[in-house]
Amino acid sequence: MVKKILAELQALADQKPVSIMEVCGTHTVAVYRSGIAGLLPKNLHLISGPGCPVCVTSESDLYRFFVLSRKKGVIITTFGDLLRVPAGGQVTPSPSPLPQGERVKVRGIKKEIPIQSSLEKERAKGADVRIVYSPMDALAIAEENPGKDVVFLGIGFETTAPAIAGAVLEAKRSGLTNFFLLSALKTIPAAMEALLNFPKVRIDGYLCPGHVSVIIGSRPYRFISEDYHRPAVITGFQPEDILEGLLLILKQIKSGKPKVEIQYRAAVHPKGNEVAQNLIRRVFTAGPASWRGLGVIPKTGLKLKAEFQRFDGQKQFKLPEGEIIKPNPACRCGEVITGAITPENCRQFRRKCTPEKPLGPCMVSVEGTCAAHYKYNA
Amino acid sequence: MCLAVIGRVIEIREPVGPDAFPQGLVDVLGIRRTISFGLLPSAIKGEYVLIHAGFAIQKLEPKDAKKTLKLLKMGLPRKLRSQ
Numbered sequence: 001m002v003k004k005i006l007a008e009l010q011a012l013a014d015q016k017p018v019s020i021m022e023v024c025g026t027h028t029v030a031v032y033r034s035g036i037a038g039l040l041p042k043n044l045h046l047i048s049g050p051g052c053p054v055c056v057t058s059e060s061d062l063y064r065f066f067v068l069s070r071k072k073g074v075i076i077t078t079f080g081d082l083l084r085v086p087a088g089g090q091v092t093p094s095p096s097p098l099p100q101g102e103r104v105k106v107r108g109i110k111k112e113i114p115i116q117s118s119l120e121k122e123r124a125k126g127a128d129v130r131i132v133y134s135p136m137d138a139l140a141i142a143e144e145n146p147g148k149d150v151v152f153l154g155i156g157f158e159t160t161a162p163a164i165a166g167a168v169l170e171a172k173r174s175g176l177t178n179f180f181l182l183s184a185l186k187t188i189p190a191a192m193e194a195l196l197n198f199p200k201v202r203i204d205g206y207l208c209p210g211h212v213s214v215i216i217g218s219r220p221y222r223f224i225s226e227d228y229h230r231p232a233v234i235t236g237f238q239p240e241d242i243l244e245g246l247l248l249i250l251k252q253i254k255s256g257k258p259k260v261e262i263q264y265r266a267a268v269h270p271k272g273n274e275v276a277q278n279l280i281r282r283v284f285t286a287g288p289a290s291w292r293g294l295g296v297i298p299k300t301g302l303k304l305k306a307e308f309q310r311f312d313g314q315k316q317f318k319l320p321e322g323e324i325i326k327p328n329p330a331c332r333c334g335e336v337i338t339g340a341i342t343p344e345n346c347r348q349f350r351r352k353c354t355p356e357k358p359l360g361p362c363m364v365s366v367e368g369t370c371a372a373h374y375k376y377n378a
Numbered sequence: 379m380c381l382a383v384i385g386r387v388i389e390i391r392e393p394v395g396p397d398a399f400p401q402g403l404v405d406v407l408g409i410r411r412t413i414s415f416g417l418l419p420s421a422i423k424g425e426y427v428l429i430h431a432g433f434a435i436q437k438l439e440p441k442d443a444k445k446t447l448k449l450l451k452m453g454l455p456r457k458l459r460s461q
Contacts, residue, residue: 026381053379079431081379134432136414156431159380163431166399166416173397211380214428214436238449266442267428273435276417367379 005243006039012250013041019202020044020249021339023192024209025052025367026237032376034239044246047201047339048369050191050291051209053156054081055337055361055368058290059325061184062087065153066117068182068317069127075145076119077138078153080131083123085361088116090326115325135167142171142179151313154183154302159211161185161302162276165283168304168311182313185302186289188212189220194297196228200340205231205249207242210264215280217272218260225258236264283308290323292361293334333360336369343373350374382430383407384443384450387423390415404429407450 022028028048031037037046050056062085069076091114123129128148132138135152142150154164164181171179188209195201208221213234224232231252235245245263252258262268280302289301304312314321327334331353332346343349343362353359355371362368385404393400399416404427411429415421418434426443427434438446 025379079379134414136432156379159382159435160431162417162435163414163433166414166433169397170399173395209380211382211428211430211435214382238446266438266446267436273417275419276435279417365379 002240002243005240005247009044009243009247009250010041012247012254013044015043017043017045018204018250018253019047019339020205020207020246021047021049021195021201021203022207022209022235023049023051023188024207024212025055025365026211027051027207027209027235027242028369028372029367030237030239030242032372035376036239036242037377040246044250046246047203048336048372049195049339050294050337051188052337052362052365052367052369053160053186054085054365055333056186056291056293057082057085057155057184057361058292058323059087059089059327060290060323063091063115063325064182064314064319065119066115066122067319068151068313069119069122069129071317073148074128074317075141075148075150076127076129076153077132077141077150078119078129079155081365082153082155083120083129083131084118084358084364086116086118086358086364087325088328088331089114091115091324092326135164136170139167139171139174139176139179142176146178149178149180149316151180151182151317154181154185156185157188157209157212158215158280161187161284162215162273162279165279168283168308169279171311172308179311180313180316181304181311182319183284183301183303184289185284186291187286187300187302189216189223190297190300191291191294192221193223194294195338196224196230198338198340200335201338203230203339204253205258206233207245207249208232208234208260210234210236210267213262213264213268213272215273215276217268218262218270219272221260225260229258231258232260234260234262234264234268236266293337296323328359331360333362333370336362343370346370380430382428382435384438384447385411385413385427385429385434386443387421387425387427387434389423390421404434407447
C-alpha cells in the first residue's frame with residue numbers, strides 16, 4: 001500500500017518544487033518517527049507549521065502563568081505538556097508589538113526586568129502546580145480545596161476548547177466559586193490564513209489537522225481553496241494516511257482544481273461535531289490571540305463571554321495584559337513554527353538547545369518540530 | 379496535544395442533574411476510565427469512541443477503530459495484545 005502511494009507520488013511530482021505545510025503536532029511526530037520525510041520525492045517539501053499548542057503559546061502568556069503561580073493560595077492546573085516550557089526575555093512596560101506612540105501601562109511593572117522561568121521551575125520554588133488529564137479534574141481539585149483558588153491554564157486548539165467550555169459550564173452548574181480559567185486557547189483556520197500571507201513562507205497546499213477537524217469539520221477551510229486556490233486535505237495520523245493526504249494534494253495541484261478534501265474519513269464529518277461547536281460558541285467569544293512567531297492575530301483567540309466573567313482568571317487576579325515580553329532573540333522557535341527556517345538553520349539547535357536543556361517550546365514539547373528533528377533526524 | 383485515544387463504551391450513567399453532562403465508563407486498551415459524554419450525548423454502550431481530554435468527541439465505525447487499535451497494540455507486549 002505504502003509502496004504504491006510512494007510510486008504514485010513520485011510519478012506526480014515533476015521538477016517543480018512543491019511545499020506542503022502540516023499544522024498538527026501529531027502529524028509532525030508521525031512524519032519524522034515513521035521516516036516518511038526521507039521517502040518523499042526530492043522536490044516535495046513538508047513544512048511543520050504552528051500545530052503544537054504549547055509551541056505557539058507566547059512568551060507573554062507564559063509570563064502571566066508564572067506570575068499567577070507565584071500568588072498565595074493559588075493552585076495551577078494544566079496539561080503536562082506545558083510544565084517544562086521555558087520563557088525568557090525582557091518584561092517591558094511598553095509592549096513592543098503595539099503601533100508606535102501607543103503605550104500601555106502594565107500594572108506593577110515600572111522598568112524592564114529579565115525573566116527566565118518555566119512552571120516546573122516555579123513549582124520547585126514552591127508554587128502549587130498540578131498536572132491534570134482533563135479540565136474536569138481541575139473541578140475536582142477545586143471541590144477538594146475550598147480555601148484555595150484553582151486556575152486551569154487553557155491552552156489548545158478547537159480539539160480541546162469544547163472540553164474546557166464543558167468544565168466552565170459544569171463549574172457554573174455546580175456553583176463552584178474557586179475555579180478559574182486563564183484562556184490562551186486558539187483557533188487554527190485564521191492562523192493558516194495569516195501564514196498564506198506571510199512573505200517568508202511558500203505554501204502550495206495544506207495537510208489539515210485531523211482532530212481539530214473532528215470538531216470543526218471541513219467548512220472552515222474553504223477559504224484556502226476558494227480565496228487562495230490551494231488544496232487542503234484533512235488527514236489522519238498513520239503513515240499511509242499522511243502519504244495518501246499528500247497524494248490527494250498533488251493530484252489537486254496537477255488538475256488545477258483545488259478543493260477541501262477529507263482523507264481522515266473514519267473520524268471527520270464535513271459538519272464536524274456540532275454539539276462541541278455549540279459549546280464553544282456558548283462559553284467563548286473570539287478575541288485577539290498572541291501566537292509565538294506570528295504575533296497577535298485578531299479573532300484567533302477564545303475568551304470567556306460576559307456571562308462567564310466570574311471564571312476569568314485574567315480579570316480575577318488582575319494579571320498584566322498585552323504583549324509584555326521582548327522575547328529572547330537566541331530562540332528562533334517563532335521562525336521554525338512558521339516554516340521560515342528548519343531547526344538545523346538555528347545556531348542553538350543541538351548545541352545550546354537540546355531536549356534536556358531546551359531554550360524554547362519547539363524543543364520541549366514532544367510534538368515540537370525541533371524535538372522531532374532532534375530525535376528522528378540525526 | 380490534540381492526541382486522541384480510542385475507547386469502547388462500557389456504560390453511560392444518568393446525569394447527576396438536569397443540566398449536568400452524562401458521564402460513563404470506557405475501556406481504553408484494557409484500562410477502565412470515567413469520561414464525559416457531554417460532547418457526544420448520542421453515544422451508546424458497545425460503541426467505539428475517540429477520547430480527548432476526558433471527553434468523547436466522535437464515534438468510530440468498529441472496523442476503523444479495530445484497524446487503529448491493531449496498529450496501537452503492535453507496540454504492546456504480546457500478552458496484552460489480545461485484550
